[in-house]
Amino acid sequence: MRKQEFMRRLSNCLVLLPETERQATLEFYIEQIDDRIDDGMDEEQAVASLESPEDIAAAILINRDADKDAAPLEMPHETANNSRKKVPYIKIIIGILITILLIMTGFIWAPIALILIAIPVTIYLGLWGILLSAAACTIGFAFAAVVLISIGIGTFSTSSGAAISHVGAGIGCIGLGILCALIALYGSIALVKATKASFAWIGKKINERKRKRVSQELMLKNNLSTPQAPSPTGLDHQTKTVQANTDPSLKSPKRPDGIITREED
Amino acid sequence: MNPQLKKGVLEACILSALSRRDSYGYQIVKDVSHHIETSESTLYPILKRLEGAGALVTYSVEHNGRLRKYYRITGIGLEKIDEFLDSWGQIESAYQYIKEGHDA
Numbered sequence: 001m002r003k004q005e006f007m008r009r010l011s012n013c014l015v016l017l018p019e020t021e022r023q024a025t026l027e028f029y030i031e032q033i034d035d036r037i038d039d040g041m042d043e044e045q046a047v048a049s050l051e052s053p054e055d056i057a058a059a060i061l062i063n064r065d066a067d068k069d070a071a072p073l074e075m076p077h078e079t080a081n082n083s084r085k086k087v088p089y090i091k092i093i094i095g096i097l098i099t100i101l102l103i104m105t106g107f108i109w110a111p112i113a114l115i116l117i118a119i120p121v122t123i124y125l126g127l128w129g130i131l132l133s134a135a136a137c138t139i140g141f142a143f144a145a146v147v148l149i150s151i152g153i154g155t156f157s158t159s160s161g162a163a164i165s166h167v168g169a170g171i172g173c174i175g176l177g178i179l180c181a182l183i184a185l186y187g188s189i190a191l192v193k194a195t196k197a198s199f200a201w202i203g204k205k206i207n208e209r210k211r212k213r214v215s216q217e218l219m220l221k222n223n224l225s226t227p228q229a230p231s232p233t234g235l236d237h238q239t240k241t242v243q244a245n246t247d248p249s250l251k252s253p254k255r256p257d258g259i260i261t262r263e264e265d
Numbered sequence: 266m267n268p269q270l271k272k273g274v275l276e277a278c279i280l281s282a283l284s285r286r287d288s289y290g291y292q293i294v295k296d297v298s299h300h301i302e303t304s305e306s307t308l309y310p311i312l313k314r315l316e317g318a319g320a321l322v323t324y325s326v327e328h329n330g331r332l333r334k335y336y337r338i339t340g341i342g343l344e345k346i347d348e349f350l351d352s353w354g355q356i357e358s359a360y361q362y363i364k365e366g367h368d369a
Contacts (some may be wrong), residue, residue: 025309028290031333032305035291038329056306063310 003033006047013057017064025060127191134184141177145170266301275303276311277349283321283338284346290334312336320345 007026014022029050036046050056102109152166266274275297282288282296290305290312297303315321320342325332 028309028334029305031331032290034329034331035289035333039291051304051306056309059306060310 001044001047003030003043003047006033006050006053010053010057013054014060016061029056127187131184131187131191134180134187137180138177138184141173141180145173145177148173271301272311273349275301275307276315277346278303279308279311279315280320280338280342280346280349283336284343287335287337289336293336315342 007030010029011022011026014025017025032050033043033046036049037043041049051059148166148170152163152170155166156163278297278301279293282293288296290308293312294303294305294308297308312321316323316336318341319339321336321338323334323336326335327333
């Protein structure tokens, strides 16, 4: 392999690096080849004594992944700058048509959507309502207990039979009050937990979707098919990038249009 | 050699090569590879990291009509060599411990 070919392949593999970093890396390897030539090797030998451009790029990207201070990887400039212009017109037209259709059929789906939203909201608020009434009952029973027991004690000297039944009813109220208090307390705790859990679940779903889209864009950029699973770290994207460029049939990887900017996880 | 262990040793070797004289990529690889197996692709990320940490500085010198990048060790780099040498006692003691377990 000649020097130029080596540099071109290395440059292709490092396309995600920030421009200054890529330039510095290329300069370093040009120097290594030139120094070998000065040392008496011919150009082919000099290149052959280095590792393959793909292995070199892989080592750099993996090392970089471990380095927390490294600048974020970039999309190539031509796609990053022109991404908005490059969205195909047909996509825009379809988008507009769908929007118009949605607005015009609004009188059908809007009430349905409203009902679908209203049902869970109503149930949820209803549950809080039950718990609130349990709390109110607790207070009511507490009052009743105090009143009944004081009447019982007050009338003990005049009619002991009625007094005992008053006190008994009062104790019954205390029991019911405790029951209501327990329902209100544990019910609220459970409901708060359920609320937190469902928000966490929604957040997770949104994150997963975002991550999947980012990795799909990266795959698209490298002319690969859709990934089987979203990767949890950036490392996977990078190693796949390197592999994509290793393919000898891909002499100069074309980039499809319509790539939007990269999102941070 | 274990890659993590090698990384630390190689870093100290590179700093040591630079503590003898300012040097450039190919020369460092030639010097160091007499003692530990290495290549440019291992060297490059380490040099970059050391430069980022302030352990070495770079400057360019014209050579055969092109620029060659030289590396010079700094005070921080010399301290790193000291640190490495100071930690050797610990490594030796750990080695003994591992060896005893292995031989027993």
